[in-house]
Amino acid sequence: MGKRASHLKSFGVLAGIIVMGLFEEPPRADAGIMTTYVTGESAGSNVIFKVTLDASIAGSGTVGVAVTEDRGLHLDGIDFAPHGDGHTGVMVGIPDGKVGFYNVVTGATLPDFIADTSAVAGATGSATHPSSVLSTPTHLYYVENQFGFDGSSDHRIMRKAFSGGPEEVVFDGGVAGAGGLVEFEGLEIVDDRLYFFAQDPAPAPAATTRALMSIDLDGAGIWDGSAPTAHITGLARGAIGGPPVPGVSDGSDELDFDPSSGLLFGTNIINGEFIAYDPALGMEVVPGLLGSTSHFIDGGHFLSAGAEIDGIRADGDGHLVFTGRGGIIGAIDIENVMTLGAADLSSVYTLFDSPAFTFDDLTPLIAVPEPTAVPLLLVATGLGLFAVRRRRRCVLEGD
Structure with a gap:
């Protein structure tokens, strides 16, 4: 593969208004010790964990609880986002139809950003399960009606401006069973295209497979009306061959773009497979040497089925x-998988393992600063530092 150069994510600062360029994201080269926040469960409570790790060193992960969800609500997708009162923290999708904001510095549960993501209650008595959330400098994108809890409501991708106002429809897939594009999960913007997983739109067995899809966004960040594109089809879902079941994970789950390789990676919670897609070349990337696979990593060969691989960053x-x-x-x-294959023990390894915890999704990773950088970080935190998730497509360089 040729070397790739890419624009890295930048950070914005909220201090009354969003000021772009005042602070940049902590350096990523030779990343070393990093921090991320993870949704999950501990001792029967729904929590947000603070995790410190070095992604290059097996066993380096340490885990502590940053926030306890004191209302007893389950937590799902998570991303950094600003809050109107200047707090810094994370936005979380809650299956009970809410999108909540949590201050990961103080551990406080703040007023919900979106109190109800569906105007119509689902047949199960719950609202429509917003799962994936994606922050940009100005808006929060989220999935509505992910699993079709509410059979009368369309499956949609929505957004809401951090400055306030109503929710906007980014993309309306339609009602399950009515021929629409439905059951969305995982959101990532690369070069003004919004990528996501959906039920496979191809002919049978579409009902039992998933696909990586994308839509073009216009200058305002809404679907431009052009036909959705299917990039990778036939991905496993459900019990692999079984029918879709509302409320049961459908397989393909989360997406994240890697600036160092220029690839978009995704997980499959059912069988543990990972996909890799090159937005610049418009093709799936599959290792071709030792341990050759159908996808970037085939599921189930390095972790037990009970691991249920979910979030990825x-x-x-x-x-x-x-x-x-x-x-x-x-x-x-990544390079080891491409050259040695996922079966090589140095390619995929555990950073932390405890059956006492349940982990779901995670935020972007932030480099832990050197001691001299701490005062600057504290200033940035006070102003509401948050991750900008709008990415640009990598530019290919020569070999």
């Missing part, structure tokens, strides 16, 4: 960090 230094609901936080050496 790139550290910007050639590694992927992933979470498993069975209490596993692991890492992948």
Whole structure:
């Protein structure tokens, strides 16, 4: 593969208004010790964990509880986002139909950003399960009606401005069973395209497979009306061959773009497979040497089925960090997988493993600063430092 150069994510600062360029994201080269926040469960409570790790060193993960969800609500997708009162923290999708904001510095549960993501209650008595959340400098994108709890409501991708106002429809897939594009999960913007997983739109067996899809966004960040594109089809879902079941994970789950390789990576919670897609070349990337696979990593060969691989984030230094609901936080050496195969023990390894915890999704990784950088970090935190998730497509360089 040729070397790739990419624009890294930047950070914005909220201090009454969003000021772009005042602070930049902590350096990613030779990332070393990094921090991320992870949704999950501990001792029967729904919590947000603070995790410190070095993605290049097996066993380096340490885990502590940063926030306890004191209302007893389950937590799902998570991303950094600003809050109107200047607090810094994370935005979380809650299956009970809310999108909440949590201050990971103080551990406080703040007023919900979106109190109800569906105007119509679902047949199960709950609202429509917002799961994936994606922050940009100005808006929060989220999935509505992910699993079709509410059979009368469309499956949609929505957004809401951090400055206030109503929710906006980014993309309306339609009602399940009515021929629409439905059951969305995982959100990532690369070069003004919004990528996500959906039920496979191809002919049978579409009902039992998933696909990586994308839509073009217009200058305002809304679907431009052009036909959605299917990039990778036939991905496993449900019980692999069984029918879809509302409320049961459908397989393909989260997405993250890695600036160091220029690849978009995704997980499959059912069978543990990972996909890799090159937005610049418009093709799936599959290792071709030792341990050749159907996808970047085939499921189930390096972790038990109970691991249920869910969240994924790139550290910007050639590694992927992933979470498993069975209490596993692991890492992948991207180059090793490409050259040695995932079966090589140095390619995929565990950073933390405890059956006492359940892990779901994780935020972007932030480099832990050197001691001299701490005062600057404290100033940035007070102003509401948050991750900008709008990415640009990598530019290919010669070999």
